[in-house]
Amino acid sequence: MGLKPSLYWNLEDDKENIREGAIELRARVAEHMYYKNYETPEKAKQQLNGPGFTWRIAAARKVELITGRKLSGRIIEVGAGTGVFSAQISKEPQVNEVYCLDYDRFSIDSLFPLVCNNLNADTEKIQPVVGSYNAMKCEDGYFDYVISLGAIHHSENLTATLKECFRVLKPGGFVVAVEHCHPNSYTNYQQRADYEKLISPQRAKMLYNDESLKIKVKDNSDHYYRICEFESAGFAAGFDVLPYIFDVEGEKADDKIFRKPQPYRDYSNRFFRPYFAKDLAKPVFDNLLLILHKPSSEEAPSFMTDINIKNVTDKGFFGRLFK
């Protein structure tokens, strides 16, 4: 059985939150950079086990250790790009349905079917969707999980995005986002200046197959959100919030402003350092696992606190997080 036909959720309804030209740029990345990497089952497996994905999926799956629940039920992956995570999770028996959403049509209609085919996805469970994560045309409370792997930092309005995620989740549901982040000491001035920077010719060549292309960071709808911006948007949307920061690239990280753990509130229990750091001597904490929980009257009011306390006090559990 092949994939179901895509749903097309009206992008016009999210016009004010979509940067002009960003979708076209994304389509070029999918066409020039990603497509060739998934042309055969061998290539697709190589990608899955390569540096781009392993750690992202591993980080997202930490939510299972943290909450004690497997990713299950109805899942939507937003800003899915290649859709590798959707393809993989569809094969698990506790997962009933997977929506794979991106606003770029090429990714959903051309790249994702190739990925599903070459990663042997369970296509019966999958619904591809072209649409924006700020305007999902499904009923309230439809999903158990919203997953974002490096996608919601593209949001032009993080609060609007997370409000929409809150709406589509069942009470008790979770957003699990793995995102590049900046420390809270990063200033508005720096942030604005960084958005105006031109990407290098090498990067323009790699992403868009054109080194002469003059693209600013902001043109691709990329954002350097701080941890506190992710958190405050999560709270504003109605979620309870658990943030974990971790290092993935060590010295090679493209952003070195996280040179040491943030002296920030009670973050000390919220690092994934030994697991992910490539250079243990000089970790750069520039990635965030953001867990957002939609409160439910069926859970104890202390549900999130209990998770947090368990994480701090239960040595076995804590140890496993760092495996």
Ligand SMILES: C[S@@+](CC[C@H](N)C(=O)[O-])C[C@H]1O[C@@H](n2cnc3c(N)ncnc32)[C@H](O)[C@@H]1O
């Ligand atoms: C950096 S890519 C990450 C892709 C994929 N999750 C991965 O791990 O490779 C970000 C993706 O988010 C998508 N995106 C950005 N804004 C979006 C929006 N408002 N609605 C849906 N998708 C969006 C882009 O098209 C792009 O495919």
